[in-house]
Amino acid sequence: MVFSAQAVEDRTASIEAGHYVAKEIHMAKITPPGGHLVVERPVADWLAALRSQCDPNLEHYENAYAAWRNNQDAPVQGTPLKEWPPIGVAQLEACRQADIHSVEDLANISDGALVKLGMGAMALKRKAQTWLESAATTGRATEEALALKTRIKELEQQIAKQKQTIESLQTSAKPATRRPRARKAASAKTQE
Incomplete structure (x- = not known):
């Protein structure tokens, strides 16, 4: 999507003033990657329509519009292509011209749209898909490893508490006093 400011006639103000009066309206050019x-x-109408549809990307579009109003680059949804190591400068520029700004956009682009990227577009798309799959797998494995480390720490703390409890019980427990046993010889004499 690209935002722009356009001058549009304010008909009511023009009639009242007796000459052409323009007002600035922000427009959005919406194109799928x-x-x-x-x-x-008009941006206001477009965003209102997205709000009524509960569009999941509404926040991203609002942030992009706010960035444009502040003369900043729009935030990229996903991994920015310019930070993706496998892409070359020429391929990056071709993607930018085709309005593809993230690895996720590139991985999900339609085959018909690949024509805009030229030679090697299909290989680049496959590279993006493979990279995203491996990142997801690595991310899952990392999360599992972190969960296991946390569980091990919890168990180690539990074992340490149990050791302290056992030690305190051992020190506080009095040794059992035993009655002396009667000797067999003495008990045999008493029976006679």
Whole structure:
């Protein structure tokens, strides 16, 4: 998506003033990554429509619009292509021209839109898909390892507490006093 400011006639103000009066309206050009279809709508109307549809990407679009208003680059949803090591400078520029800004966009691009990227586009798409799959697998393994380390620490703490409890019980317990046993010889004499 690309935002722009356009001057549009304010008809009511023009009639009242007796001459042309313009007002500034912010427009959004919405294009799917790599797509050909371009829809241009006023930003306020577009965002209102997304709110009514409960669009899951609404927050991203609002952040991108806010960044544009502040003369900043729009935040990228996913891993930015410019930070992805396997992509070359020429491929990065081709992706930018096709409105593809993240590895996730590249991995999910339609085959028809790959034509805009030129030679090697299919291999680049497969590379992006493979990279995302391996990142997800590595992430899962890392999370499992962290969970296991946390569980081990909990168990070690539990064992340490049990050791302290056992030691305190051993020191506080009095040794059992035993009655002396009667000797066999003495008990035999008493029976006679």
